[in-house]
Amino acid sequence: MMSGSGVSFAGKAQKWEDEEKVRELVNAINKCKNLEFLDLEGNTLGVEAAVYIGKALEKHPELKKALWKDLFTGRLKTEIPAALKKMGGGMMTAGAQLTVLDCSDNALGPNGMVGLEDLIRSPVCYSLQELMLNNCGLGIGGGIMLAKALLDCHASSSKAGKPLALKVFIAGRNRLENDGGTALAKFFETVKTLEHVAMPQNGIYFPGITAISKGLAQNPNMKILNLNDNTIRYKGALALADAFESMPNLLEINFGDCLLKNDGTMVIAEAICDSHEKLEVVNLSANEMKSDLGLEVVKAVQNKANLKLLNLNSNEFGYDGKELIRSVMESGLNPDALDSLSDDESPDEDDEDEEDDGEECEEEEEDDDDATGEYNSNPEDEDNIIVEESDPNTIDLSSLQMNNNGPATIDTFFNTPHPSLELFNNLSDTNKLDAFRKHLDCYEGEDYLIGLVFTTMKFAALSKESNEALDLAKAFFDDCFKYAAEKSQTNRVKNFFLIQMGLLKSEDKKFVPHFNVESSRFAIEESLKIDSIPQEIKETFKTFLIVK
Template sequence: MTTFNLTEIQEQLNQANEKNSESGVSFNGKSLKLNSEADAEEVVKAIEKCQKLEYLDLEGNTLGPDAAKAVAKALEVKGTSLKRALWKDMFTGRMKTEIPLALEYLGTGLCAAQTRLVELDLSDNAFGPIGVQGLATLLSSSACFTLRELKLNNNGLGITGGKMLAKALLNCHENSSTENGTAPLALRVFIAGRNRLENDGAEALAEVFTKLTTLEEISMPQNGIYHKGVAALAQALSVNPRLKILNLNDNTVGPEGARALAKSLPNLPELEKLNLGDCLLKTRGASVLAEALAKEGAHRNLMELNLSFNEIGAASVNAIAAAVADKQELASLVLDGNVFGSKGRENLKGALTASQKLSVLGSLEEDESESEGDSESADETESDDSDDEGKTSEAEKKDDQETLKVEKDQRNVTVQGFLKNPTAENLLRLQGDKVQLFLEHAKSEDKTAGRIDWNLEGCFKALEKISTKDYFLTETRDALKVFIELPIKTGKVRVDPFQKVKASLKKVLDQI
């Protein structure tokens, strides 16, 4: 039987009504290029005319330091009531030295106005670690003591930036705790996907999460985090019992990371969405997580579960089905891209039908195995489920050795190695400032990397898949249509051996 927390529902409704009734200034999507103080005059006047400035939306424009200085002066006077700084995609085309200064100016203006922010969104600003220098001053200040939502998606922070961010948030928590009349920082939403944080950055942020204990959403996909970083995050999650959304998609969680997360799940009774797609969980990792979710009465509010593209075999089917059998709120179960095989898929659908959960199952079209592998997966699980502790220990050691091998390989990938095998995984394995590494390689006289043997068929299939995504620009789709009309020249004879895969790509582009 579903239970409702009326107090919580009322609070959410109040927040929604409050957002809708807020007044403010928006230049969202105007594509203004604001270099000088004079360029910013239109924005400044709009701020000055606003009777109660509760939000300032500058998404899709680009501000230089002088323009930011002019906006900051206006905020000193009108920014007292500001709650939401919506500053996504605000520094396109700016030099890396300009961004910290612009952020410092804006932060100074907010502090002078004694602003108390609730939401700060600086996503899609590729300012890297140097940009965090200016941001750190703002985050540590009184303007952020009341911050509830921090969104830093796709900022290119790297390990260094992640550590600087963590330090700023710890300072904010400490400063807010000691200031008279204020409560400690009680952040609820933390979003930092696509930032190359890796293990060190994740561990630094885990320390912050442990201090906060108030988080309701953590979204950190595509950060190159391995099981060590995941284990640190899992421990931090355990002291955030109100967590509703956890998204670690496209990190290498592995079986060991899955075990760490499974231990934290009993401490997250309000969990609603769990996204561990493309995390290399393997059969063992998926089984461990499923068993934690399947405990009687646990996670009754779970609405979405994503375990896609994890190399999960048929041996986990029963455990996964059991995990969702009593989840009355479940609306989405994503398991595509695994290795269940035809028999495993049939068993999964049968088990979900029995618990009346088949309707929430997504597509299984990209399942990567057929029935030939089913017997091997089943044998593996029988061994795993054995009461023989020695066998289980050996299986765990094998999983851990595989994970360690991946991490060792990560350290060995160079720019030359990536160019010879340009995969997304190898790109993540490059250590250090990736942009700088490629620039140095491009400028170098050393051409020992040799000719790149591109898998063009694979490239076309990859384009076909990502061209349907929201972030794929319309202009890029149009340009692709032009280029794929031309045949590929190989050798001395002008032929096009990729006509079939190009036609498939063109069909997808035409349908969008």
């Protein structure tokens, strides 16, 4: 139940279109002598109705909490910013001083941020302590706009003698990616007062995680950090471990489903082992860690007297590993804190037996990989790097469309399965070759090779329409085989390209090439003219191309 006095129409499923439809709400606002909060969650608001709400808010400088979750269901993207501007304008006229602004679960996108920018920059938000924009589809562009507005607010509020001191920042499920996360990291570094940051499910990889970590390191009062379902991996874990040194008051960390694997998990375990005694919740679920790393995590929390929950579910412990982890946990301070260890992702015992059947079996498996092009590697062994091809049926088409129509950045192109020519042409980098190579340099081993071959195919698929894309395809084709030679992966990479061009049959009968075949073949033919490509590679491709 909401504390203080105010008006709540939460969950009434009202459709406010015009003055008549919104009259009941406006009358309630006008009659409230001390409007500390206005809760409109679970209704749908049109522009005309928002005009009358804004006028009513002009009389309430005491308003502290604007609770506007799930307020624009079914509204056009042009309606949302206009409605927000009207209500924000009312608060600015009144001289309100918000402490809480919650616009979560609204399809704001970059357009919706236009409706919030002026409000966030205004004196209304100088006093803001909690900002919630969860599940708003901000995208990279919206994230950058939000960061700039917050930085402007901090600058102007500082000049006014009362710097913005935001404590809670919630922005999960917004497709911020690296560029959006990096932009917000600059605000984190500036504000220095954050205590609770939640940015799950944003498609952020370790370059963005690294920037965010550096920003958060300037916030010594951090208590809750949730980066669930982003891609932290080992390098991101190193950055977070460095940041932890400046966060002695951490109560909760949630890095579930972040591909930490064994090496990243070890970094996090070591970072919290001899410090952070206040921790109450540690979530490292679904990180593909083995049982020995699960034990390291358990050992790292043995001195946490306040621990309430240790979530290690959905890892790869196996039956014996889970029993050992439970046993060690039961001997510690908080035996009941360990979650159920459900949904173990260990390979089936039958599969493990097959892998141990001897050299002959291993050779057959390698032949299968070469024939299908569906590569599956052991990340612990870089000499066995193989390339995974995504199942086209699992591609999130809404995300794909967003990326192709979203801000044109190297990061967006890199993370879009089939980037468009328009996206490529709109990239602002003057030297795209250096920019893409620099981006790939952030990865290593398995991830580097996977990124390299798929980026090559993306350029190749655009090569008949763009000479610039063709030049990049040729340069990256050369890079691929130089790196493949270093890692003894030449045959596998060669077969991958042949299968993607429809020149080599896949053992998977359902497989179809995922890239433009005609354009890809053209790019490969042109790439074979490069002097540094080994002659045996040239001969192989020429043989297949001749008999196509």
